[in-house]
Amino acid sequence: MTAELTIRDLQVRGASVPMPRPLVTGGGTIRTAPLALVDLLTEEGVTGHTYLFCYTPPALGPVVALLHSLAPVLQGQPLAPHELERSLRARFRLLGSTGIVGMAIAGIDMAAWDALARSRSLPLVRLLGGQPGRIPAYNSCGLGMIGPERAGEEARELVAAGFPAVKIRLGYPELATDLAVVRAVREAVGEGVRLMCDYNQSLSVPEAECRVAALAGEGLTWIEEPTLADDLRGYARIRAAAATPIQAGENWWGAREMQAALDAGYCDLGMPDVMKIGGITGWLRAAAVADTAGLPLSSHIFPEVSAHLLAASPTRHWLEYVDWANPILREPLAIEDGHALVPDRPGSGIEWDEAALAPYLCGAPDCVDGSVKG
Structure with missing residues (x-):
């Protein structure tokens, strides 16, 4: 004992x-x-x-x-x-x-x-009742708002490590630039790579409806946070008219906010942030909500901990990979063939x-x- x-x-x-x-x-x-x-x-x-x-x-x-x-x-x-x-x-x-x-x-x-x-x-995932394995990951380390001229080149760099998907930040002053960036990235990486896009809450609801409709034919895996995160009615309105799945959830402060959003018809996909959702205890509650709702669950940043949590989540979907803490970690999270390898060492694997x-x-x-x- x-x-x-x-x-x-x-x-x-x-x-x-x-x-x-x-x-x-x-x-x-x-x-x-x-x-x-x-x-x-x-x-x-x-x-x-x-x-x-x-x-x-x-x-x-x-x-x-x-x-x-x-x-x-x-x-x-x-x-x-x-x-x-x-x-x-x-x-x-x-x-x-x-x-x-x-x-x-x-x-x-x-x-x-x-x-x-x-x-x-025990590795954290085993303590939570799961087991180490491989989690699909997309590269979210770049493709900020850098314009179509640079976006294609950066996208090629991001998939060079074997990632099957990348995230593009959108919300340029003109819709035409959003479209040009998405198309430049698609041309650079080919049809076999999935593209997610993120508006980081930058649009009004009417503008979001317009841009989501314009992006419908671009083959995006999801459109993330098109408007302010606390606008439940706005999200329901955008989602009702969208042909592309709406992704959201990184700004849910706890499972109750998550449940209220889902009850309002907020999104098709969810991506809690382990810090904002309430740590690992909060994530476990969120994973239960997602399981009951049949909601595909992705993660938001914190890949070292999130890999364990997704591996123990019934509706796991995608891990968002960022390398921001890598310079100060003894052993950063390993990525192989576009998958995060959940470590089989004690704890989350974080060591300074x-x-x-x-x-x-x-x-x-x-x-x-x-x-x-x-």
Whole structure:
């Protein structure tokens, strides 16, 4: 029998990691990945690891500070992820558990599950009742809004590693440019490669209806987040008229928001974000909702953890592959023939490469946001 673990401490560091390909969307350009690195230590010597992607450098400091403030709350608590999640949500009930509060809770949850799996010498997927295997992955490391002249060349680079699918960011000022970009990518990669496109919430509902209709003949696998994520009626309206599947869900803050969206006829496909959906505990709830609804379930970023979660999800679909944390990991997630290989080592497989990480820690000379102290 495995002994119960007790939390000793929570250690958090901020890091600003340069992205190999800057991500250009309708909301701006992301050149560095602002990551909150979370280590959950136990009295028994087992440590769980995870990271949070904070999107923009100004958010990194508050996320790290909030996690630091929660360390005394966790010390001495049993390592029981469901109970920890419940108690943390109760603590923030009056404030609410979305935004940076939700991110912090999810970070603790992911690190707790990682520690629990390590304590039992199991990969996370086996602890969740699944088994390691191969998950179809699409390359989402580029094809920001770079125009049709560059999009074809970059698409060829992204599929060169054997990926069977890539994602294109759209939302140019003119519909004609959206179409030109999609066609340039298709010409570059051929008919055998699947194309997903993402509007990153950049369109009004009427404009989304117009552009979704214009893209109907382009053979897209899905059109993602065409309008604001909280517009349930708008999504239902867009979906009702669309000939291409509508993908959404990365901005669901928990399984209740997911269920409300599905009840409204929001989308054909779902892609929760493990950080926003509530960590691994939240993902398990979301996977149950998806299973009941028959909703194909893909992941949003965090490929190291998401590969395990998809492998344990009944309606798994596609893994979104990004390499943003690779520079600071000892052993990044392996991709083979367009599939993510779910690792068969204890936990999620996340281990920090401390030597590689050092220049990017906030407070180090190369860190973009020096206000955060690890």
